[in-house]
Amino acid sequence: KQEVTQIPAALSVPEGENLVLNCSFTDSAIYNLQWFRQDPGKGLTSLLLIQSSQREQTSGRLNASLDKSSGRSTLYIAASQPGDSATYLCAVGSYNTDKLIFGTGTRLQVFP
Amino acid sequence: EPEVTQTPSHQVTQMGQEVILRCVPISNHLYFYWYRQILGQKVEFLVSFYNNEISEKSEIFDDQFSVERPDGSNFTLKIRSTKLEDSAMYFCASTLESRGNTEAFFGQGTRLTVV
Numbered sequence: 586k587q588e589v590t591q592i593p594a595a596l597s598v599p600e601g602e603n604l605v606l607n608c609s610f611t612d613s614a615i616y617n618l619q620w621f622r623q624d625p626g627k628g629l630t631s632l633l634l635i636q637s638s639q640r641e642q643t644s645g646r647l648n649a650s651l652d653k654s655s656g657r658s659t660l661y662i663a664a665s666q667p668g669d670s671a672t673y674l675c676a677v678g679s680y681n682t683d684k685l686i687f688g689t690g691t692r693l694q695v696f697p
Numbered sequence: 698e699p700e701v702t703q704t705p706s707h708q709v710t711q712m713g714q715e716v717i718l719r720c721v722p723i724s725n726h727l728y729f730y731w732y733r734q735i736l737g738q739k740v741e742f743l744v745s746f747y748n749n750e751i752s753e754k755s756e757i758f759d760d761q762f763s764v765e766r767p768d769g770s771n772f773t774l775k776i777r778s779t780k781l782e783d784s785a786m787y788f789c790a791s792t793l794e795s796r797g798n799t800e801a802f803f804g805q806g807t808r809l810t811v812v
Contacts, residue, residue, distance in 0.1 A: 619801060628703075628788060628805035629740070674740065676801075683728070683753045683795055684742035 587612045589677050589688040597694040604662040606691045608675035613653045616678040619685065620649050620660050623672045632673075633660070665695045699723040703789050703804035710779055710811055718774045718807045720789030728752070729772045730790040730801070731764065740788065746772065747795065779811045 588611045598604060608618070617636050621629040633642045633649040635658065641650040648661040658675055672692045676685035702721040710716050722729050731743040745752040746764050763775045772791075776783055789804045 617799075621803070626786075626808070629790075629803035631800055631802060634800045676740070683730070683745035684755070685732075685740075685801060686742075687740040689739060 587615075587677060587679055587686045589675060589686050591673075591675060591688040591691050593691060594689065595692040595694075597696065598665060600665060600667060600695055600697050602665050602695075604665055604693070606660040606662070606673050606693070608658040608660070608688050610656045610658075610677050610686075612679060613656050614680055615653060616680055618649075618651055618658050619676050619678070620647075620658075621674045621676065623674055623690070625672075629674065662693075665693075667695050667697055670694050699802075701789055701791055701802050701804035703787075703807050705807060706805065707808045708810070710809070712781060712811055713778050716776050716779055716809065718776075718787050718789075718809070720772045720774075720804055721770050722772055722789065722791030723793075723802055724770070726791035726793050726802075728792045728795050729764075729766070730792075731774045732788045732790060732803075733757070733785040734788065734806075735785045743774075745795075752795070776809075779809075781811050784809060784811045 590609050592607050619634045620632040635642050635651045646663040651658045672690045674690045675688045704719045729746045732740050734740045742755050744754045744758045761777045765773050786806045786808050788806045790801045792799045792801050
């Protein structure tokens with residue numbers, strides 16, 4: 586059974602820092618991995634999708650990497666801003682199922 | 698940019714009442730999903746829907762739940778007799794394809810409060 590965990594659970598940093606958020610999954614037979622942002626009480630905004638054949642994806646200040654064999658993905662946020670404050674979720678798509686399995690999330694606060 | 702739209706944003710209902718949550722997926726998407734997030738917990742899968750039938754459902758999705766695509770645009774989740782533990786944020790999502798190299802797009806959610 587696929588389990589997805591994220592560390593740290595919470596992170597508070599000053600503006601301008603480069604950040605790394607971690608996502609681990611137990612079953613490496615994944616189809617893809619997607620990173621989302623969730624603002625308090627709001628929906629899920631897709632940030633990046635990494636297909637199983639890829640090692641990384643970039644969008645603006647965000648870079649996500651995938652190491653299937655070790656069951657890990659990282660989300661790198663460059664030059665963090667207060668507007669980046671949110672909860673970041675990773676979700677794994679696996680073979681033989683339609684569903685995404687979500688991680689526990691990392692709650693990020695970037696202060697000025 | 699295309700988006701998934703959900704209504705209402707917040708619904709309060711009495712225990713035992715029926716509720717219908719509505720979603721308009723992205724227009725050219727073929728696969729539709731409902732997820733829920735109980736406060737402070739993980740987002741969890743409820744059901745997937747394709748070609749007018751349920752493709753997959755979780756253990757949570759019991760006989761009290763049903764889904765429907767009544768027309769070419771709406772996708773609904775019905776809870777027949779709500780319980781206190783149904784209180785959660787419900788998210789609708791859609792994808793162009795199933796699994797594979799396809800990005801899932803989520804709506805803003807409906808916060809359901811059962812009193």
